Amino acid sequence: MTKLRSRRFRAFTLVEILIVVVILGILAAIVTPQFSSATEEAQKTSTYDQLLKVRAAIGVYYVRNGNTLPNITAGDGTWGPLMADDYMREPPPNPYVGGAGKTVIVLGTGPDTTFQTTHGWIYNDTTGDLWAGGFDANDQPLPRP
Numbered sequence: 001m002t003k004l005r006s007r008r009f010r011a012f013t014l015v016e017i018l019i020v021v022v023i024l025g026i027l028a029a030i031v032t033p034q035f036s037s038a039t040e041e042a043q044k045t046s047t048y049d050q051l052l053k054v055r056a057a058i059g060v061y062y063v064r065n066g067n068t069l070p071n072i073t074a075g076d077g078t079w080g081p082l083m084a085d086d087y088m089r090e091p092p093p094n095p096y097v098g099g100a101g102k103t104v105i106v107l108g109t110g111p112d113t114t115f116q117t118t119h120g121w122i123y124n125d126t127t128g129d130l131w132a133g134g135f136d137a138n139d140q141p142l143p144r145p
Contacts, residue, residue, distance in 0.1 A: 044141045047096040051132045057087040058128055069128040077103040094120030096141055097133045111135060115142040
């Protein structure tokens, strides 16, 4: 005859569960701000990378087309011959500006002096210079308001 043992299962108490929840909340409060700054840094880096790629595309176009600058007009992603001749596959976004203006090109003679969200790129059709919206003359991001 076998002796049956009664099994007693021990469960977590309410206090133990609350302590774990509080610890997780504290850890989340510490980690969350670090992720928000990482997102902004990624946007800055991505914008700078896009800027270098478009500048390179303009330079290659200039050399291949007898020292002629591409005819880029103002508008949303209107890169003209850079898109048509496969120098770029799609309009580059400016993630630092974001929103509806991230692919908009404006014609101008210099970079932004304050952060804005209306355009992602500034192109000088006389000199071929290109600046990222929201960045200064040294290709450094301007502070967001």
